[in-house]
Amino acid sequence: MPEIIKVISGGIEYTKEDLMKMDPVLLRALLHERAHHNIEVPFYTTLLKWKGNPMPNFGQQAQIVFDVWQERGFTEDTPDIAWVKEYLAIAKKIRAGQKIEWTEPLPTPFTDEEMAVVNKLIYGRHSIRDWLDKPVPDDMIEKILEAGRAAPIGCNLDEVRFIVIREPEEAKMVTSDISTQNAVIIVICYDTRIPKVVGQDRSVPQNAGFDAAAAADHMLLMAHALGLGGVWLSENKTKAAAEKFKEQYGLPVYIEVALHIAVGWTAIGTIKSKRLPLTDMMIQRRGMCSDFGGKRI
Ligand SMILES: Cc1cc2nc3c(=O)[nH]c(=O)nc-3n(C[C@H](O)[C@H](O)[C@H](O)COP(=O)(O)O)c2cc1C
Structure with a gap:
């Protein structure tokens, strides 16, 4: 049986054979998409609730696409592929139930x-x-x-x-x-x-x-x-x-x-156009109040 991976968007299924023949530009896009939907998006909500139990399928589809990428000898020296590999490494740990040290900083307000x-x-x-x-x-x-x-x-x-x-x-x-x-x-x-x-x-x-x-x-x-x-x-x-x-x-x-x-290079300075006041741009749900004002519709 050929290995099947399922692309969520549109429900398209690709076999390994399809991936081996796929145009590299499209394979790379599929790899980005799988890393995103199969690891990045579920990862953060998963990590917050995760008890450390192995999740055998986590990120598996992204891994299959990457394995083909590697098998076909395509570059791994670009920032996008490095980003994919970072998530693949995390997913591998989650599959095995290994601890993840998370040190990414939270945003801070600008001075x-x-x-x-x-x-x-x-x-x-x-x-x-x-x-x-x-x-x-x-x-x-x-x-x-x-x-x-x-x-x-x-x-x-x-x-x-x-x-x-x-x-x-x-x-x-x-x-x-x-x-x-x-x-x-x-x-x-x-x-x-x-x-x-x-x-x-x-x-x-x-x-x-x-x-x-x-x-x-x-x-x-x-x-x-x-x-x-x-x-x-x-x-x-x-x-x-x-x-x-x-x-x-x-x-x-x-x-x-x-x-x-x-x-x-600008030849002549211009008057900047101005937008509607914020209150005129706000739409309010009937019965709800908003700190930003706005008209009820
Ligand atoms: C979707 C879109 C299409 C635009 N098309 C044109 C255009 O074809 N010709 C043009 O001179 N300006 C175009 N503009 C620039 C707008 O006219 C300009 O952003 C608007 O008047 C507000 O002025 P500002 O950019 O100085 O804030 C476009 C802007 C957007 C967002």
Whole structure:
């Protein structure tokens, strides 16, 4: 009997044979997902209640996927695989009923000084739509991309992909409702094969776009911290424009364009738009009261 592992999302079953043939990009995503749902998510609630009795199946599915990853000789030298291995080691102990020393620190509130920086970042960021003809150094772009990489991501799937466009000729392929002259464009895409391999194209199809959006927000915050000005641009998302870009840029069919951002040296300061008062954004359940006010609906 071939060994069966069951991927929870969408209930897709993979045999070891399937895993041995699977595209490495998809196998890696499955490994991330299994480490997440089969170990990371149940782990914390398990640990708090755990009496130390062996749990023979704990994290077993993630282990099977990793064993195939290893058998196929794929890299173990990357941070994502190191993270998987950390959880696999914990799961192995739980399976065997071995004691776990847990020393991960709890979060502490920021100092006033640190909070001033956070406030400057969150409340100071605003959209910029005019840029100077001044090159943005590569290390700044890299910091922006790294910030995008650190954003929350649904089930650790890591399906988000980035394209950096600096050349004015290439920039013409990306359509926006404003001129992006002098800006660096970062196109945020995702690999549509990845949600499919864990059934999330059916269970949570919105997540891939949300992941791209979270990355964009992190990137715009980093751009602001670096003294650059950026804006989120959605125009390319119209189906026809996105398809044209994909074709012109030569992207594989399975890469979907979610949005793009433009960043560069701000040419002119702008008035920051203001949001509704918080009380107008709050929704209150009938009969319930809230410290934040808000209208009953
Ligand atoms: C989902 C989304 C789509 C956006 N699309 C565009 C766009 O196509 N063109 C544009 O100039 N700005 C776009 N923006 C930027 C918004 O116009 C901007 O965030 C909003 O006016 C608030 O201003 P602020 O960013 O300065 O706080 C978009 C923002 C978001 C979140």
